[in-house]
Amino acid sequence: xxxxxxxxxxxxxxxxxxxxxxxxxxxxxxxxxxxxxxxxxxxxxxxxxxxxxxxxxxxxxxxxxxxxxxxxxxxxxxxxxxxxxxxxxxxxxxxxxxxxxxxxxxxxxxxxxxxxxxxx
Numbered sequence: 336x337x338x339x340x341x342x343x344x345x346x347x348x349x350x351x352x353x354x355x356x357x358x359x360x361x362x363x364x365x366x367x368x369x370x371x372x373x374x375x376x377x378x379x380x381x382x383x384x385x386x387x388x389x390x391x392x393x394x395x396x397x398x399x400x401x402x403x404x405x406x407x408x409x410x411x412x413x414x415x416x417x418x419x420x421x422x423x424x425x426x427x428x429x430x431x432x433x434x435x436x437x438x439x440x441x442x443x444x445x446x447x448x449x450x451x452x453x454x455x
Contacts, residue, residue, distance in 0.1 A: 391397070
């Protein structure tokens with residue numbers, strides 16, 4: 336049993352090392368395909384903290400909070416309907432109204448008992 340565990344761990348370590356080596360080789364191949372060394376293209380996401388504010392760029396295009404606000408407004412204007420969201424809202428409303436009716440029923444029974452003077 337010990338030998339099997341050692342062999343399994345050895346194979347897992349070897350496979351992990353091969354994956355890391357393959358990722359390094361792929362990165363080197365991509366850099367060779369470009370034909371030049373440019374730091375702007377080596378990262379997909381870049382965040383800079385300059386001039387007292389954060390600036391982000393995704394795949395080379397700058398992103399600002401104003402862009403996100405415009406996209407949010409566009410999504411709100413489109414008024415898209417999500418089926419699962421609609422079902423979820425319906426279920427939530429149903430459960431909420433059922434719970435409210437249950438609380439009203441219990442409080443009504445308690446109030447009737449207080450009015451009549453019966454103690455449970």
